Amino acid sequence: GAVVSQHPSWVICKSGTSVKIECRSLDFQATTMFWYRQFPKQSLMLMATSNEGSKATYEQGVEKDKFLINHASLTLSTLTVTSAHPEDSSFYICSAGRGQGFGYTFGSGTRLTVV
């Protein structure tokens, strides 16, 4: 149980374009999903908390207009990196949990390369 599917696995895009990443909870409903970013040899950093039916909560220093989050249903959250630049190249990972104490399951991640 507790499977989280994330697509695409990797994407290469040109600078200035936008990229959408999907995160789905396959066998449970997730009112809250989380989006992380991980640069090489660094830890996962929480970018934002995605809340179903309401606005996402962004961490300090994360631009909400650049990283658009939509959580339209209990099983789907999307992250759109708008006007991507090379410095946005990173490993983006989503996660969802079934509740405190169950731990959190991560999607397989999306490796974004902006050229």
Next chain:
Amino acid sequence: RKEVEQDPGPFNVPEGATVAFNCTYSNSASQSFFWYRQDCRKEPKLLMSVYSSGNEDGRFTAQLNRASQYISLLIRDSKLSDSATYLCVVLTGGGNKLTFGTGTQLKVEL
């Protein structure tokens, strides 16, 4: 001071060795604690939750000391397949925010 601190390693150990990792956290209001394993260029996967009473899962033992704000992971009889980065993870923010340590890299060698 980082919210969750770990020794980054790498720890190179021979197969069959016992190895321990430590982690400290700064937020005394932290509620839940986990160890995750992350293989190179992959997503983290839950290894085990950590309870105050200590818990064991096969060759893995986790301990929590709330007074010292300290978490540990012990791996016995290490296998080549245990080579990975081990992430100490703390749940705070009203039970809604996971904070990750930078991870400790383990390399098990023949």
